[in-house]
Amino acid sequence: MNYSETLIDHFRNPRNAGMMRDPDGVGEDTFDGCGDLARFYLRVVDGRVDDVRFQTYGCGPTIAASSAGSELAAGRAVSDLLSLSEQDVIAAVGGLPDERLHAAQIVAGAIRAAARDFLSRRSAPSGMKQHV
Amino acid sequence: MNRRVYLDHNASTQVHPEVVAAMLPYFGERFGNASSVHSFGREAREGLEIAREQIADFLRVGKEEVAFTSGGTESDNLAIKGVAGTRGAGHIITSEIEHHAVLRTCQFLESQGFAVTYLPVDSDGLVVPDAVRSAIRPDTILITIMHANSEVGTIQPAEAIGRIARERGIPFHVDAVQTFGKIPIDLEAFGIDLLSFSSHKIYGPKGVAGLYIRKGIKMVSVQHGGEHERRRRAGTENVSGIVGFGKAVEIRSREMDTEAVRLTALRNRFWDGVRARVPEVRLNGHPTRRLPGTLNMCFRHVESESIVLGLDLKGVGVSAGSACTSGNVEPSYVLVAMGVPLDWAMGSVRATLGRENTDEDIDYVLAVLPPLVERIRKLSPAAVS
16 A cells, blocks of 8 residues: 655654643544544643643554644644544545555544544633633 | 555465566567467467466476466355356365355355265364365265465375275366465375366465366356367456466475575574564464465454554555454454463464565564564453453
8 A cells, every 4th residue: 555755754763752741631542443442641731732732542643643633632722622623633644545544534533533522621720720 | 754564465466577578578579369360469479388388397297287367265165156057956065164255165166956065173273184085075076185285384184185085986076276386296196186276375376376287077057158178168368467477486486495404494494583572372273284475373362354454554555364354253263263371362473484484574573563563462351350
């Protein structure tokens, strides 16, 4: 299967890989068809993503899409991430073959879930950790 | 530039230079149709019949018992549908881990009213001969069990199964695409009536294969047309391919035994090296009763396609046990049938060695594979949590 140079670069040198202790928001998404899983952690300062980390189980494209997705999330307003689309991730990873579109789907889904988690924590009653 | 190491010989092999040389005249001055009566046709016919003799000698059977086809899939279809067609109805015994060429042919016959028993295998991938005996019904018309599985390489007890088939007078078909030319096949001792075998797994060209049909076995043809191959397989023979196939078999007849010993040692060294360097890895298939060059491993918490891609980027060609089609990854049905747990089965990688592989190739793979697995595992939430 032919993959873009961008995808291969992200697969070889994933950016922002790893887990994060005490994140401000965490979200994950899975693809039932193949069991691929992406989990994103966000550290938020003044409503913007100050740090992002991901963990991924999946094929090469899913690992690469996670890395590319983390770069999309870094520095963005969390509220913007709620509308992050599969197409955004596909573009960031330099395109995906049709059979691997699930990679972008779960990465976008996991980032949106992490953003929602952060926003729901912020709006939650006192007692929860706040970073904004 | 990375070193390039091909470890996918169960998928296909590089055509042997002597095979290429033998084929070339049949693209040139010996281009004729083997059915033509003139000298051009006779020259093609001569090449065709020499190849048939080379293969018949190798199998120690009569020339008239060897029919050429376009591939292992066609040979399996011809054997199974050919026997089924003479009966019109009945029961077939096969196993759960057959190649799709057998499984889907059997499923098709089920749709036509035949009954099929798909026998399970044990954790090493072996069919239990007693299970074959128990599955036989009064209307059983065929037993079709592969000689060795392409994914894990487990070699089936063909002799014991053949003995049961012969006792009961039931035709016994063996898909030997992965064993022909790699390990000995004694058709008489194994009691085999039909044997599928292929060219491109043993350094011959693609698009040509054969079916051994024991004299006296009743068959109908599946492909209709001219009277080629003693009316068993219509269609102009792929003369250049068949000539190459014959040459490939001739070469295997002199190299097979020493190559089997060499590849078994190389494969074992590979596995010893992997398990010494990589934690949470398991071997799939029978520990010893296995194709010489086949090594199937599962790496826990890693999806096999990420290893295949990572090794590909290092110039190493292996295959994934799980295949992703339209985003739907199924673990290998062979590993599932063997009872391999899902979280292991998703990380299966098959390396299959061949005649051009060297100790240096294995050293190189042993240098690049462990850090790759470690790197991918570090990304995985399952491995961390």
